[in-house]
Amino acid sequence: MNTYKRYAWLYVMMIPIFLYFLLFAYYPLLRGVIISFQEFRIIGDRPFVGFQNYITVLHDPVFWRVLVNTVVIGGGILIIGFAFPIIVAISLNEVIRVSFKKFTQMVIYVPHLFSWVVVGGIWIYLLSPDGGLVNEIIKAFGGKPIHFFTQDEYARPLMVLSAIWKDMGYTCILYLAAIVGISPSLYEAAKIDGASRWHEIKNIMIPQLYSTMKVVFLLNLLGALRIFDQIIVMGNPSITRKVDVLMTYTYEKGILEFKMGVATAASMIIIVATLILTLVARKVLRYDEEA
Helix, strand or coil: CHHHHHCHHHHHHHHHHHHHHHHHHHHHHHHHHHHCCECCCCCCCCCECCCHHHHHHHCCHHHHHHHHHHHHHHHHHHHHHHHHHHHHHHHHHCCCCHHHHHHHHHHHHHHHHCCHHHHHHHHHHHCCCCCCHHHHHHHHCCCCCCCHHHCHHHHHHHHHHHHHHHHHHHHHHHHHHHHHCCCHHHHHHHHHCCCCHHHHHHHHHHHHCHHHHHHHHHHHHHHCCCCCHHHHHHCCCCCHHHHCCHHHHHHHHHHHCCCHHHHHHHHHHHHHHHHHHHHHHHHHHCCCCCC
């Protein structure tokens, strides 16, 4: 009891945080679960229809098509976007010249600060068949301009690469911070034993990054099924079938067609799938164990 009195002011400070999550996270989630079992209308009765909305979603061929797109695009971002920043961070750590290292960190981090509207505009401009930098280089070598954003074979790779390009700098900074925190005594002991720099990276640096890798992988996994802004900005009718994802499906059903019950059922499926993936990943990665 004395402990509660002693730290009573801390509990009082937690009240606004508790209210925030209650009002803006848990209450909307609860309302979403209820709406997913209703034939939702703004005005009038909202009769319960049981699992009919879920059955409608699961019997919709479009849902399965966008699920495949989500797995391919989200999986590509998850896997490649997990490995590439590690390579870049280790490479930057080996740079001796501090000014060049800081400049490079700034250059690769800046895209993370941009919204998808800005990033999408940059990529669309660079890959434009008329005056785009990439196509101008292709034409300079005698090739024909490529319409990147209208051809199916380029659609998914472009979404994966642009997402990695945008967020790589942020993830790279996390790894660099973890590298700086590695005890110098480990390297000194390795040098005494005659280890080369490659062996130091392989046997000391990378194992010391395991904890950070787990956190980064789980954070990326949480967003793998929730891709939306990028597709809205960079997608177009020519490549819709290849890049439409679960969140755009929910948006179209809920906002454009105003089938709120169906849209909410689809979003509940996404939430449950994300939860299952996260729990499996935590188990496989042994997230709660020390690296």
